[in-house]
Amino acid sequence: MNTLLKATDIHKSYKMGKVKLDVLKGVDFQIHKGEFVAIVGASGCGKSTLLHIFGALDLPDRGYVEFENQRLNSFRWSKLDRFRNKTVGFVFQFYHLLDELSVLENVMVPAMASVGVPGWFRLKPRAKKKAMSLLERFGLQDRLRHKPYELSGGERQRVAIARALINEPPLLLADEPTGNLDSRTGNGILEALKELNAEGQTIVMVTHDERIAAQVTRIIRLADGKAKEVMLNQ
């Protein structure tokens, strides 16, 4: 299988007052193209931290992450911005939509961020078509002009997934995407992610819900700052 992302000896610690808390103590693992990987573990074990390091939102204290054999810590600022814009799509537990923008605009933000003002006028028709098709796929075609606060939790999360996919990133990182939803809505989101994965989308999802984790292709358990592969469904 082709390795998409590789983490080597990742260490990360935080200061909690005067106490230094070592969260990740040498995490090693790989993610292959087309996988749907769940990272599970107890609350506070560093699942989200690891996901942020994968997505270049945070830096490890030691160790490195390689994406398609390129080390992220060797990237310049502009390349890191491009990496976050083009290569990864984020889905957060609390959706993190921009309240000032409509549903359609929220979905188009990564596309807007990828070009300047003149470029946007060229790109806009294509980006809009893509955004509308994604929103239609997630059943939100009637919500295009609505603001995020006018939507339900499940709808917001679907908008967040559409936004994460607008630039067609090779890697989708989902941080507890169902954690803030009731089980029925959460299942709907999980189904949507599974469908995407079936179409070839690589997904890394953080969850603390082992029943949800059981539906993915591979589970990585974080415990004592280390990663252990616990199950292989395929």
Place this chain on the structure above:
Amino acid sequence: MVQWILAWRYFFKRPISILAVAAVALCVFIVIVVMTVMSGLVEDFREKNHTFTGDCVIESDSLVGFGYYEDFLARLSNEPIVEAASPVARGMGIAVIPRVNDHYNIGVEIYGIDPDLHSRATNFAETLYYTEDISKAFIPVYNTSLPGCIPAVDVIPIGRRLPEGGYFHWNSPIVLEFIISAFPLNSKGVLARGGMDPINTKSFYYSDDSHSGLVKVDGAAVYLPLQQAQILCGMDTPFKRITSIHIKFKQGISVRKGVETIRALWTAYCAEYADKPGAELFGHVRVQSWQVNRRSIIAPMETEQVMMTMAFLMLGVITVFIIFVVLYMIISHKSKDIGILKSMGVSVQGILAVFLMFSVFVGLAGSIIGGAIGCLFLAKINGLEDWLYEHYQWQLWDRTIYAIGDIPNKIEPQVVTIIVISALVACLIGAAVPSFQAARKKPVESLQVNQL
């Protein structure tokens, strides 16, 4: 593109933006109004001093004056840069106005002039109320055989200044005698008739009054025919003396170059007359531009204007602080958005642009609103003051005390432009620190997702 949209939406959707715009608008409004009124007062004052003196003044700093001026005036009349030149004999005196029960007296400055020449070199004719034919300015209409005088408007002790500004005038000049006494000085600078009655006294009759708009002049000047003033002040010696020559240059001649030319002419003239009796008096004579001649009078007002400008720079600092506080509050509320944008690949410069553009929108809106209200207020300021006086007897300046007509309200486009640009710069400065802080935030900190 997302930066433009977000900056625009923050501007319209955040109620705090209204406060920021209001703060900028208020500052712009105050600065435009005060600077326009202040600049107008200073410019008006400068212009009045200019028209009072002409472009160039050849003046003795002694009351003794200087002689041989007729020849120099003749040379000036042939000079292509000179439009007109007026000799003036100035002295100090006392004016006594006989009344039924008592005598009113006042210290005066005597200005001996040729009204025709003086009106060509200065705006003297425009300061008069009744006179239509300037050559007859010193002829009282009620008795043309009497010697006339033109006192400045506040020398006349009959309280004619109106509360709403301007002066009360009868239909024609009233019969009013001015007994003017002066202290004649000889060419050595001592009393010409020492030991005997040292005073020259003569009666003149009110023919018109002069309103120059300059408080010091309007409160003390009495204009007399040049020859009469020379007699009163002891300047009618074998070589007649005057104290100054006021010169107006032809249109298009710069004051600086004109003064240089006149100075060279005067120097050559003094050298030519160096052997004449009384030539030592040339040593007290200065050739000056009107600005230099009136510097001691204009400078305090200009200093005041500079002080006002400094005070308004402080107001600019307050604007910067207000924008800083507003932006700081907005950014602290928008911390999450910064994280979201960064997680989607928006660069540091992009985040910076969002908040700097927001501050530009605030600055532009505030400047436009403040500028528009300021211009409207200035356009109506005199009407508003009239209304306030009519209904509440309130005036910005008490016109019975201050020689101000209308409140200056001429808007200078360059002043407005400078104020608007300053407001924008102030907004950008105020936004710079919080914007940089926002741009430098780590995405995970902004998203508050560092919970483990």
